[in-house]
Amino acid sequence: MSVTPCDVPKGALMCVYVARTGAYTDCFEVNHAAKVDLSAFVTAFYTTWLFRMERAVLRVVLRKPIRDSDVAALAQGRSDAFAAWTVEARSDGEILLCDIAGATRSYLAVEPQEDGTTRLLFGSAVVGRGTGKMPLVIRLTTPLHRFYSKALLRLAAGKLEVGAASA
Template identity: 60%
Template sequence: MLSAYVDRAGVYTDFFEVMLPGQANLDEFIAAFYTTWLFRLERAVLTLGLRRRISDSDVMALANGTAERFAAWEVESRAEAQLLLCDLSGRTRSYLAVAPKEGGVTRLLFGSAVVPREGAELGAVVRAILPLHRFYSKALLRLAERKMRWG
């Protein structure tokens, strides 16, 4: 799903993975990812910006497929093992996926895409914060894996 953005001119994409011992499904990954302590901080900021509370029940509705919207995102595409969200501005995408591997391990994947306005390039501010974005994305993914592993 994220690969649709990889070859588009001017679009930034990234993709990170970790291995989780044991089997896991997408619902579990979504729930763990959006309830880590770090993403709870982002939810608090979003709550202020959106002027509505973002609860764990909102996360569970996204995880189990009963919601098409979550916080500042809408579901762009969903399959059994992957989810692509688009923010309300249409400029960013968030991708989560699980892939079982041999030996009883599950590959957890998180990626994103930043799409510039039509006919434009990514702005200097966006390019300047990309290293922070990559650090934050990796931290969220690691925390979700740890939460799934240790509860």
């Protein structure tokens, strides 16, 4: 399963950050062999073993539990908050989350393809503080962030395949 960098789709909820001066944006894609809706993708993404590790760290930092039921509520549109994020925008095939500090965005999207497959997208934006330049720590950690983002997307797609095979 190949995860590759891609452009943020034209008209996507995250497009506003692509052109913003001083913002870092990325987007990655993987093609899934079956039809996947946004709810299933969000659920798979935030319940991978790798993201569960991030949830454990956030649980300590935020001093509150982060349960799978919280993921389900976000995925099904019953909640506009999850862990350290709130929903900035949502449509049938996309969700854009903003962290509590307003500094980062997480973007997940599904795009059904004519051949019955689904293009899964995960992107991030780090919004500059008006200086027009990303802080050094952000620039230095970008390679690690990109590696982590691709791993999360690959694991979510794999989890969806396992779920589809057992259905």
